[in-house]
Amino acid sequence: MKQKHPDNEAGVFLSDKKIGLLYSLYLAVGSVSLFASMIALNTAYQGFIWSYSTRYIVNSFTLAFALFLSGALLIIACVLLLQARPSARIFAFAGVGFLIAYSLFTLFIDRYIAYTLVYVLMLLILFAFIVTGALFFFYKKSG
DSSP states (O other): OOOOOOOOHHHHHHHOHHHHHHHHHHHHHHHHHHHHHHHHHHHHHHHHHTTOOHHHHHHHHHHHHHHHHHHHHHHHHHHHHHTTOTTHHHHHHHHHHHHHHHHHHHHHTOSOOTTHHHHHHHHHHHHHHHHHHHHHHHHHHHO
């Protein structure tokens, strides 16, 4: 008599390389974004303790909020991707879009660029490397 094994969702998940690459992209950028948001929050707290300017503290809190929101949306996209829900793309686009929108806001409206854009540029460069690797993988596979 044959034993029935429960479906291994991880095996099905890892068999599709496109989903695996998307999951890796969302998880990498989301986790680094959450970590960077905690650093920015600590910077705002230290600025408050050491009586830095109000503008510095507000910009640090804004950066922490933007990075946290982006990271949370990307982690939610990871969970929805594992559940094979089509709404995962919406959360991923919102997370990455929030990073890009915040950096554009900082570049065009606010003049306080040097500190805040370091984290966002780090995440966007990570995103670009992973997307380039994914495109190279699919180009190599189809060629």
